[in-house]
Amino acid sequence: MKPFQYLRPKTVAEAISMAADYPEAQYMAGGTNLVELMKRGIASPSKLIDINHLPLKKIEHRYDRLRIGALALNSDVAKHKSVLSRQPLLAQALLAGASGQLRNMATVGGNLLQRTRCSYFYDLALPCNKRKPGSGCGAEAGINRTHAIFFAGNGFGGNEKSSCIAVHPSDMCVALTALDTEVVINGTGGERRVLLKDFHRLSTLQPELDTNLQPGELVTAIEVTDNAFAQHSHYLKIRDRASYAFALVSVAAALQMDGGRIWDARMALGGVAHKPWRYWAIDLMLRGQAPSEKLFREVAEHEMQSAKATAQNAFKIKLTSNAIVAALKAATGIS
Template sequence: MIPFQYVRPSKQKAAIEANAKDRNAQFIAGGTNLIDLMKRGVMTPEKLIDINRLPLQKIERSKNVVRIGALASNSNVAEDKVIQEKLPLLAQALNAGASAQLRNMATVGGNMMQRTRCPYFYDTAMPCNKREPGTGCGALEGFNRMHAIFGFSDMCIAVNPSDMNVALVALDATVLVAGPKGERTIPFAEFHRLPGDHPEVDTTLQKGELILAVDVPDNPYAKHAHYLKVRERTSYAFALISVAAALDIENNIIKSARLAMGGVAHKPWRLTEAEKALAGKPVSEASFKQAAEVAMRGAKAFEHNAYKLRLGPSTIIQALKTAAGIA
């Protein structure tokens, strides 16, 4: 690990200024991902700006919106009564991620910013455009069992590792950020990027911007929601494929739906066309199979992850059945 400066501002403005004026500075909160990357030499910030003194831990509901502070821990969010009552899909997704010890340390903002777990990104001896632009993508012709089937480019086929992000994109969340130019909001669906020609850039944050909170509007999906995560082992493993499913049902008819997948793209993958396919349909396995077919259109596999083309629709169907209470 290289030497680095460490500062711990107590004011939001000071934290933003410290980041904005230093090209190679990083905010740090729980550090559950960043410290690992620093130890491996994958990320080498020259300055760490510890933001734990900032008052960004609150979870509160007002004006039909639940606001979750960026420094709220994953465990506190998952256990919060408002979250469990109003946003059970989010609580389920958080509890599916990592271990209890990591959830106690990891923050909402940090979870949003965590980097891919692609082994070629972590191995500094291998080519990786995300870690070192212009070196190539080792996963393209390498072992790509965990990699993307949607939204990839010939520069990068890595996936976003977060469970929380899948639930938040399905729930139409927005992100409140502050930077040198003031505050702005970003729709959660636009917060993370597809790789394109610049896979080293994960988000649409601008230099110096700090995540303050995530806002989730009230929704009619609390009664029928389920987060299903398929992984190689049940404890502390990243998703092969995950599905966030939420339904608004009246008289056995689906009034509206929310669907998103994890483990399939460089960003949490919202399934808007499948949602449209479900609207107005009866609650039935046939409706869910049709939606799964729509959801998987455009998916493309590589040498080692063709199983995702079969696992994807079956996971969608099962998540919808569980959410609807028929399985």
């Protein structure tokens, strides 16, 4: 491991000033992803800025929104009463991720910024445009059973030198994308806010960049505006093992219903693209309709028309379609 400077700021301003002008500096929260990347030589920060002493753990509901500090633990968020009563989809997604021990260490900020689990990214002997830009994508003609089926444009990630077919691994981010969450970011220029849908990137040009966070910027919180989805939301995760496994495919469905009809619908998919994949047309397709399996099948098949399989993951297209139907049935309570 490359030697690095270890720093422990006490305030957000101090943390940001420590990272300023050091593009190779990295913040460390729970360390459950970053430490592994450092041990393997995939991440080599010159400065490791341990942010665990910053006052960013608070979870609170104020005015019309739920604000969750970037250092709130995944386990604390999943059991918080405001999360359970107002945004149960988020709690379900968190509890579907990792294991109890990991959730006790992992933070909201770290979960947003965790890196892909593509095995080509983790193996230094193999080509990977995300780890080493321009080296090629080993997965494209290699082992790609778990890889993406949705891309920017209508093909794989881009050209050979910039393509990446890895998927984003987070469960939490899928639910938060469906809920139109805002990410609060602080940097030397002050505070800015970005919708989660614009926070992560597709892999078209620079697959080494997972997000639009600028060097030195710190995520300080996320905010979810109140909605009417609590009664009719569902997170469905399909994986190779019943627990302690990343999603092959996941679906976050959030619906508002009244009088037996659907009046608002949001959906995001996980395990299918370089970022959580928002299904934009769903609201238009479901609004004003009575729930039925036939309708949900049409909705699922509509989105899957733009999916594109690799040599080994054609099964994911049918699987995702079935998962959309199952999640919508669970959210609406139809059998």
